[in-house]
Amino acid sequence: MSWDEALAALADGEPGAIAKGAGIDLWDLLKEEIVKPDLMVSLLNIPGAKDIAKSDNTLVIGSMATLQMIADHTDVIQVAPSLAQAAGSAASPAIRNAATLAGNLCQRPRCGYFRSLLHPCLRKGGGRCFAQDGHHQNHAIFDTEGCIATSASSLGPVLVALEAMVSVRGPGGASRTLPVEKLFLMASQNPTREVDLRTGELLERVSIPLAGTINAYHKVRARDGFDWPMVEVAVGVRIDSRGIITSGRVVLGAVAMVPWRAFETEKLLLNTKLTNDVIRKGADVAAAGARPLRDNRHKVDIVRSAVRETLEKVRRIVDGAL
Template identity: 40%
Template sequence: MKPFATLRAPTIAAAAASASTTMAEAMTRAGPANGVALLRAGGIDVLDLLKEDLVAPAMLVSVIDIPGLDAIREDADGLHIGAAATLAAIAAHPLVRERYPALASAVGHSASPQIRNVATLGGNLLQRPRCWYFRSAAYRCLRKGGGHCFALNGENQYHAIFDNHPCAIVHPSTAATVLVALGAFVDLADAHGTSRRVRLENFLVGPAIDLQRENDLQPHEILTAIVLPTPPSGARMAHLRQGERDSMDWPLADVAVLIEMDSGRTCTRAAIILGAAAPVPHRARAAEAALRGRVIDDDAAREAARAALDGATPLAKNVYKLKLFETLIRRAILTAVA
């Protein structure tokens, strides 16, 4: 890891002005010695990338001291979660636990307690993929500006089963799976004070849109907050994940479900999102359609779970994910309405 300077930005505008580029753009330049200024919050992923010699900034600009950036507050348009709020703070917050239990569960079981007390929601959403070829300085893959995805014919047991060509990464954020199901928005601001609000599902981009980045964050722009709309009356939700270990590990598969029901327990709308399945959280539209207009029972859940895998293109070593997802989806649906 090469030496770098640090700066604690006092305001959002100062931080945005100081950061010369995004992490994705920095990593696609030839070689890690690129001398740029990059943003950091908790710094979990940034320090990993530095230690792996994948990026070598001249300066890290910390946003962690910006007043209000870690606030969790209720507003007329929903619950605002500051981008610098830690996963531990979110998991413990009374409003999150009461109204968005699936999110509390997802962030409360991410990584280890030590990491959850440092890692921020903004950093979690913006972290780079965990593909071992991408994380190795020895491989210049498509996502780092090279010409080949080594996972397609290599060690791909943890990789995508949907939309996995030409790049087979899975999105690394478990929180994103739930947030997309909840219809979350992200607030962004730049160095000039201009702000924009984008639905998270549209903010995250797959390889078909851009091979080198996972989101639409622009240079000199900061993710400032995540906004959760208030769930409709009668909405039920659940999040389930399965990993090789119960803790301190990325999931092999995770599922977030939001189901809206009428007074007769008939589903009027459903959101079923799969994590660790595709380069961005994957919306299982066929499964959502299979539930609409039906009373949710075991048969309906099984049918939706099978439909969710329509169009899957597993790779040589991750076919096991099909059965794993089918089981998790069925269980998540039934858990949500129990």
């Protein structure tokens, strides 16, 4: 089956057709009756869909590449070690052997109320967010007016930090390319969808620019293995020959429905060297604008310390590069 054949099969099956990769999240969604498809179209065997290859100026990762393939790939480890680390530490080894890049980006949030048959929450088109007054220790600290579930994707923040682009193929062969940053929808922007894929569109591949971006990833979780992050941080910076930052992104995960850019930190880093003072100040402002809930104020402090850890990792790489 080709991409176009998959798109045609999905179009024929409308409404009620759904595309699947490994189906890891899809099983849960079926059991939770969040999706009730009449037809599922597997994209796993599309030729080339799992390929990872370096071209002149980008590293291209097919959307059906598994997390373990991404974690182990020499070019990924060389160009985007933060991505290899995020892919290689998500979920468990058995899940990483099956779960795909597209599935990681498009999986639905893990909020217990969203996943519960008993709770017709905002994200399922219902009237209220049960987490606002309920269990929300692991929920959002930014954009917390409505649905406060967080994005479950660990690769999203890293790809945003790397300024990656995503290629989407639509009905009739139409395709579009957008920054990964634009793929994600804020809860306040759209309470029922997490990614900006329209009906009949498929995520085909992600391209990472080979721009010499120094990158690092840090994840904070309760258990050392097979656990969701409380907070994760991805940083990508470019430096000149003196070690001065000429551009940089600091992106937080597990704190909002989108990979959340710490713009205040980014501003502070620009045109500076990563000294102790810069790292401390950058970490201090990383949670600017946070509006935590009753029981997740701890995440604000975790954001600050996780950003400091990540910037220190970046400094070690910069020191080695100069």
